Amino acid sequence: MRIIALITALLACAPVAGAPPAHAEAPTRSHGVSLLGAPALPPDFPYFPWVNPDAPKGGEVALGAVGTFDSLNPFIVRGRAAGAAGRIYDTLMVRNFDEAQTEYGNLAGVIEIPADHMGVAFELRPEARFHDGTPVTADDVVWSFNTLRDKGRPNYRQYYGDVTEAVVEGPRRVVFRFRTHANRELPMILGDLAVLPRRFWEGREFDRPLTDVPLGSGPYRIGKVDFGRSITLERVPDWWGRDLPVAKGLYNFDRIRTEYFRDGTVAMEAFKAGQIDYRSENIAKNWATAYDFPAVQKGLVRKESIRHRLPTGMQGWAMNTRRPLFQDRRVREALALAFDFEWANANLFYGEYTRTESYFSNSDLASSGTPQGAELALLDKWRGKLPPELFTQPFRLPVTDGSGNNREGLRRGLALLKEAGWTVKDRKLVDAQGRPFTFEILLSEPTFERVALPYKQWLSRLGIEASVRTVDAAQYQRRLDTYDYDMTMMVIPQSESPGNEQVGFWTCGAVNLEGGDNLMGVCDPVVDALVPQVVTAADRTQLLTTVHALDRVLLWGWYMVPNWHLQSVWIAYWDRFGRPSAPVRPGVVFDSWWVSPEKDTALQAARRAGP
Known part of the structure; x- marks a missing residue:
């Protein structure tokens, strides 16, 4: 429950734009919810515009997956669940893929938001049924919420941290009450709740891998x-x-x-x-x-x-800052400078990729230039805790001639390593005690070896000994869940409206949660102060300001060696x-x-x- 306390404390310190209305107003009852204004589709829309409503049913399709599975419960850390297992459950709302951050009623026919935004109510459709013909009830919704929060993967505790209680107000009406009115995304997060049948799980341990075929309500x-x-x-x-x-x-x-x-x-x-x-x-x-x-x-x-027209997030070589070797920002920057993207793109990727220079790439959420205006005012209060160059230089990754001879990047990297206390002796990089700079690059697929091995060679020019190890999918997932790695290839996905998931990605309270999302172990007081302001941003303008600031701080923290996006x-x-x-x-x-x-x-x- 530490993450809930963390979110509460962070939000308590965050400036909140505007106060909730003091006078009683009627709640808003709707068929959908959007973070960017009213839903684009009317209450009587017949189908999503991007589908063929007359598409024929039938046939079988075969898909492929790499790895293995030993469980049919995709909601917990233990075991390795089949990816398809989560598709049997209906959610309260579903996303319209052609709108940014908009959902429409699915199990819930009506979504009700009070004027003070201190909660949300969902009214279930009377026809909603599980596959055995029994009705989906408000009790199932509340049980699912409590169970996922208490026994599910850590991200559920992070997402639901601002919910004070879930209450059954009738057979088909459930009310969630909030700790703050400022978390605008929370109704949509709760709309994503997969509703599980309570009676199926009675007598079963939810936090153990499941081999019985579960009961669902979906298509x-x-x-x-x-x-x-x-x-x-x-x-x-x-x-x-x-x-x-x-x-x-x-x-x-x-x-x-x-x-x-x-x-x-x-x-x-x-x-x-x-x-x-x-x-x-x-x-x-x-x-x-x-x-x-x-x-x-x-x-x-x-x-x-x-x-496509979606944000691409960040992919890169992620450094586990829980390891002492990667706790110095100068060391992390040196490792990033050693990577020759232009050579890799020309020789390995056929020139298909674009270098990623933001955690929110391919969107207006990406920072650029130097901080100005409201973003500068926001960051200026932490000027003493941030790298001076953050305020004076645009963040730029080195660009090479693609020859594979990245002399300038290696020269700058070696200078940073020397500043951090490392020296080269007998062509090996060692610390003041003579211990060599060695670490392991952990991979889940042999495919990535063709990228890791050249990087290993470039690092060797700095006197760094990096080994490359590929493990099977189950072992890889377990090592991620327990943070048992030095460096690995990771993808940090992003949406067009970042919110509660940022708490799990970046804050100190998420560093030691088994199976959590803070894979690099980021723990920075400035990040901890910025994240709740992202979550509570009152409008798009404020969201852009705070996300730009967060992006800039993360980039200058050099937690990843940025890769590429498509x-x-x-x-x-x-x-x-x-x-x-x-x-x-x-x-x-x-x-x-x-x-x-x-x-x-x-x-x-x-x-x-x-x-």
Whole structure:
């Protein structure tokens, strides 16, 4: 419960724009909630504009995953859950992928927000049912909330820290009361709550891996399970929500089978052999070279690059500052200067990537230049605790000529290491006690070795001995959960409206939570002061100011060696699908696709015909 106390203390110290109304006003009752004003779609909207409401149902699709699984409970730290297991549950609201930070009622037909914004109420639809035909009740909602907060992954405690209580006010009405009126995102966070059936879990230990098939209420139920190898979801034909506006044109496959493979190379071969129908690619080398096989040449497999309009967050080599080796900012900066992105992009990635220079890249949330105006006033109060260059220099990553001879970056890095007390002796970097600078780069897939090994060589020019170790997916996840690593490749995702998740990403109270999200162990008083101001920002202008400031402080903290991002989605699929013609902000929403009977028949005929 320490994280709840942390959030409370932080918010108590944060300036809150405006006070709640002193006089009683009627609550706002709506079909949806948006952080950016009123929802774009009216109460009587028939379906999302980016779907085909007449999409046919039927067919089976095979997807691929790397790793393994031993549990059907995706809400806890223990065990490794099948990713598909969470899809059997309905949530109170669902997101419209073509609006920024907007959700519409799903289990809840009405969302009610009081004038003082000190809570939210959800009124469940009377037709909402679990797969066994029993109703979804307010008691199930409250039980789910309490259980996830108390026994679920640490992020639930972080997200729900400002909720003082959840109360049943009727069979279908549940009220959440808040600690503060300033956390604007909280109604949407609660709208994302997966509602679990209380009676299924009675007599079971929620915080232990689950091997029994759980009961859900969503468009799919779990069918055949072969632990560690495959899991199949089966569409529920009489699903209670099939005619809702938020469901029309979605969830069209009768069966979704996910096959697990030991690594990405095997998964790729399975796709080429037709064992997998669809894959999303994130390896530039694969995209450039691995899709020139006969089925692509014959047009049986389609390959597409689709532009998206989403923030890309940060990917990079993350340093675990819980380790003494990485606690000096100058050391972290030196390791970042040693990375030659231009060489890697030209020689490993076929020039496909853009260097990432913000934790909120590809959005207006990214900082730039030097702090000005309101952002400068915000940061100026902590001037003595921040690097002086933060105020005088734009944050810029080094740019090389791509030759692989990054002499300037290595020279600057070595100077920083010497300032931090490291010297080179016998071509080895050592501290004042003569101990060498050595650490391990932990990887989850062999694919990343082609990036890690050149980086290892560049570090060796500084006298640093880095080893590269690849472990299986289960071991990798366990080591992340317990922070048992020196450096690893990490992705910090971001949305267009950062909020409560930033507490888990960056604050001191999240440093030691097993299975938490503060993977670099960031613990900085300035960050701890900025995060609650992000959470409580009263409008978009204030949010941009505080996020720009947070981004700048994190960048100058050098917690990661920034990598790259892609502004498109790469997909490849066997040509047996139909999909909506309307574009959508993420580029692809696979749940809106369907099996085309005509294309599927033609594909099967072509396969039977052989070469």
